[in-house]
Structure formats: C-alpha cells, structure tokens
Ligand SMILES: Nc1ncnc2c1ncn2[C@@H]1O[C@H](COP(=O)(O)OP(=O)(O)OP(=O)(O)O)[C@@H](O)[C@H]1O
C-alpha cells in the first residue's frame with residue numbers, strides 16, 4: 619500500500635482532530651495537530667506577557683520565534699501530548715483564552731512561516747495525517763487526500779461545550795459560540811494563508827454525522843487513494 623499525505627482542514631471545533639487521529643491510528647500514520655502548535659505559540663506569548671486583549675508584542679515574539687520548541691510525545695494512553703520547550707502544556711493550551719490567542723498569533727506571517735517550515739519537515743516521508751487550516755492549501759498542496767470539514771457553528775460550539783463540561787470546566791454556550799465564530803472570521807479573513815477550501819478538497823459536513831460515520835467516510839476515501 620503506498621504511503622500518502624492526508625490533509626484535513628476546516629472550521630474551529632468541527633471534529634478535524636477526532637477523525638484525523640482515528641485514521642492515523644488505524645493506518646499507522648503520524649498524526650500532527652497543527653492547531654496545537656499555534657496554541658503553544660499563543661501560550662508562550664501569554665507566559666512572557668507579550669499578549670494583552672488588544673495587542674501582541676510581535677517584535678519580541680519575532681526575536682524569540684526560533685527559541686520556541688514544540689514537540690509531540692505520547693502519554694500513558696498513547697495519545698500525543700504537546701510540549702513547549704520541554705514542558706507538557708497539553709491541558710494549558712486547550713483553554714478559550716489560549717485558543718483566541720492562537721487565532722491572533724496565527725495572523726502573523728513570521729509565525730506561519732516558521733510553523734509551516736516545521737510541519738513540512740514532519741511530512742517529508744509521507745505517512746502523515748495533519749489537520750489545521752492551511753494544510754491542503756499551503757503546507758501540503760500536493761497532498762493525495764484533502765478533506766475540508768465543516769458543521770454549523772451552533773453544533774460545533776455545543777460539542778466543545780460538552781467536552782469542556784466533561785472536564786469539569788464551567789463555560790456557557792454563548793461564550794463558546796462567540797469564540798468559535800470569532801476564530802472562524804479571523805481565520806477566513808486574515809491576509810496570510812486564510813482558511814479556504816483547496817480546489818481539490820472533498821467537503822464533509824459532519825453536522826448530522828456520528829464520529830463513527832465520519833471515520834467510515836474518511837476510511838473509504840483513504841482506501842481509494844492508497845490503492846497501488
Ligand atoms: N461527529 C461528531 N459528533 C459529535 N461530536 C463530535 C463529532 N466529531 C467530533 N466531535 C467532538 O467535537 C469536539 C471537537 O472535536 P475536535 O477537537 O476533533 O475538533 P477540531 O476541529 O480538531 O477542533 P480545533 O478547531 O480545536 O482543532 C470534541 O469534543 C469531539 O469529541
């Protein structure tokens with residue numbers, strides 16, 4: 619079976635990583651959550667006091683961009699945790715504050731260039747499933763299988779809310795919905811690599827699909843693309 623690159627892009631919280639992880643596990647492929655990389659940069663800015671509600675200290679961030687080391691290492695359950703300069707930050711990067719900061723730092727060209735460079739290196743040998751916003755358009759425009767995933771904002775916000783509630787976090791629906799919509803808007807309108815469907819991407823709207831139904835669709839598409 620030939621090794622390919624699978625690029626999964628789409629809106630915030632629509633299930634990209636859920637389906638990407640499942641396919642990577644089944645296929646024995648590497649899985650890369652590029653959103654986690656932007657989140658790690660966001661956390662780094664917050665930790666250094668370089669991000670306020672209205673501004674990012676882009677000058678300081680640019681000076682230090684090459685000192686930000688982001689790695690993924692398996693945890694006890696075999697899932698990949700995100701490490702920022704040697705520290706496990708998997709839980710810290712999943713807050714709404716860090717998500718919002720990620721969507722802001724991701725508008726900076728020098729941040730995107732550095733993370734895209736690292737992402738391309740991870741995929742040189744193929745056998746990779748990567749999810750994000752620009753994977754099929756910028757990181758791997760030659761990817762053999764490209765998916766553009768979507769679902770209604772309300773459904774996405776409810777799924778994220780349920781996930782946060784299950785972790786014991788108290789957030790309200792309107793707050794999560796506003797975060798999802800704000801990030802979508804910024805992602806689609808930024809000058810650098812805006813979120814858009816690659817011309818050759820296959821659109822999946824999973825608003826009414828279960829996790830197993832969406833995985834089955836992806837599994838079928840993957841099988842077609844990997845036939846020798
Ligand atoms: N088909 C589905 N039906 C119901 N819930 C789902 C479905 N797919 C994913 N989910 C749930 O929706 C939430 C968001 O999914 P996931 O984290 O995979 O989205 P994402 O697109 O990777 O998000 P992000 O924008 O943060 O990268 C998770 O709690 C996940 O379990």
Ligand SMILES: Nc1ccn([C@@H]2O[C@H](COP(=O)(O)O)[C@@H](O)[C@H]2O)c(=O)n1
Pocket residue numbers: 630631652653654656657717720721722724749750751752753801805
């Ligand atoms: N390839 C990517 C991936 C993510 N972003 C930005 O990061 C934010 C957080 O990503 P999640 O996938 O974890 O939600 C997201 O809102 C995007 O702004 C990106 O620009 N490019």
